[in-house]
Amino acid sequence: MTLDLHGASEGGNSFGSSSSSSAVIPSEETVFTPVEDKSRLDASTELSSSIEDLLEASMPSADTTVTFKSEVAVLSPEKDESDDTYKDDMSHNQKCKEKMEAEEEEALAIAMAMSASQDALPVVPQLQVENGEDVIIIQQDTPETLPGHTKAKLPYREDSDWLKGQQIGLGAFSSCYQAQDVGTGTLMAVKQVTYVRNTSSEQEEVVEALREEIRMMSHLNHPNIIRMLGATCEKSNYNLFIEWMAGGSVAHLLSKYGAFKESVVINYTEQLLRGLSYLHENQIIHRDVKGANLLIDSTGQRLRIADFGAAARLASKGTGAGEFQGQLLGTIAFMAPEVLRGQQYGRSCDVWSVGCAIIEMACAKPPWNAEKHSNHLALIFKIASATTAPSIPSHLSPGLRDVALRCLELQPQDRPPSRELLKHPVFRTTW
Structure with missing residues (x-):
């Protein structure tokens, strides 16, 4: 598929990584203070109860970035590092955090394996x-x-x-x-x-x-x-x-019924990320992720990524941000800035498009107000020179908004890989 001029329409930071560059958790040694009276939370506590207790006590506000680390503890810079209580608290929280990260990875692997079953394909x-x-x-x-x-x-x-x-x-x-x-x-x-x-x-x-x-x-x-x-x-x-996918495309459903409720957006986004994770692990990038290429079954529950006309094979299994350069394939409004600037790109360009698809599903319009740009060169320049992400609908919850913002990081290396995004708390209800 060539550049769609009618479409007005990688590696990144791991949530569980200790080198995360999240705004909430600085890269230097972090001082953790237990949430309320949970200073002695046993690291051997079952994951499910730990998460429930911690989430109940530390539910982030609308302005708080949602991360796994912010669920475990909050920063407390006023404590003295020589305080024995501080050291004990930090040790307990660190153990809990590490256990959560390990169990989250295991739970995700189990969920991915369970979701891999599907109906037999008709034989012609x-x-x-x-x-x-x-x-x-x-x-x-x-x-x-x-x-x-x-x-x-x-x-x-x-x-x-x-x-x-x-x-x-x-x-x-x-x-x-x-x-x-x-x-x-x-x-x-x-x-x-x-x-x-x-x-x-x-x-x-x-x-x-x-x-x-x-x-x-x-x-x-x-x-x-x-x-x-x-x-x-x-x-x-x-x-x-x-x-045959009887539900048609996401774009078709949006034009017919309007913007999706957040629960639907989350469901479709999770399935989109699972499909991309499979492609990326098999060294394939799609390069044209958008509502028109996401097909829905007759129940409205199953999403499948379609149209591999712009897809390409990667040379390596690594998560490097750049393997291609100068190839303008896809739909302008959903293309990452580095692609439009003619710079090197890789798996992270698909992650950017996921953020654009979230915007499309949440407001039934493409990002960047693309439908108002009749001059495609002007739209290319707007995206390529952008210093901020496209506008995200204000009605989205903090969790889904955080997913979109992480996908729409301007620097490709700052976007989490699709598999890491699946660990985000907003998707945890399906585990």
Whole structure:
């Protein structure tokens, strides 16, 4: 997918890290004072009761940054470090904090594993390939100028083996439709992309990009990532068949029903972060996270990340902030400043887009008042030169607001990785 001029629409700091640069907890040795009478909180206390007691006693105000450390203790600079009581208090709180961080990591791992189960994907027999075969099935009436694909053993042609239904999306060189497999009745979505271009070199680039997108999708398997049933090449088109998500996109639901309640925003944001965590751990960045590319199932409860036309593979498993440079792919209003400035970028550009998606879901409008900018160059300049994050809706709770602000840190290295964001207290009710 190229730069969407019609879209008016990494490593970061770990919450549990002792080197966090949060405004609440300075980087030098921190003086912890116990909350109220909990100065002797036993580090072996069960995590659940510890969190409940501490949250009840130290619920942050609307102006307080929400972090795990602020739940454990508050700063008390007036205490004398030579005071034995102070030393004992600090020791107890430090042990409790470390235990909480360890158990939070374990709880998150368990929650991620439990959430990894999903329904079986419908099978369309004529889209199945043998192990080792290319996932793209080329039809017999397709030109021989596209080597490397699997020759169709059984034809799977439009209008005879599958039927095209209502159009649900339109791009410069692609269209998306609802479709039905004639043999099984399975409902699908099909992204139909024409690969014919004016020059052979341009056409080769398009074909290679499409093949990479299809092969990338064929290896993805996560509850919050759209699943592909198969792909064909017929005449001048590539057809990508993906599972049908009856709820449509987040952008569609926002246009139909208006802004989401905070509970819905939190639910969708958590699922978005889980999907991105899976992609990032598999060395993939999406580069076009926005409401139009987040699909919802028929119940309104399951979110899946879709459209990998702008996605790219990373060269390393590290969380470095920069691996790409100068590639403007995505939708302007959701793109990180470093991308628009032509600087190096990596996983953290997706984290920035999560913050933008939170704004979109909370107010049914894209960030930066992008819908009011008819001049796309002006919008690019506005974001690239920004010294503050885009405006966040004032009605958001401190917790969700904090998540958005962390995603929208101007410096890529200051944005927490997607997996670390999942540890935020605002998502803990789902653990």
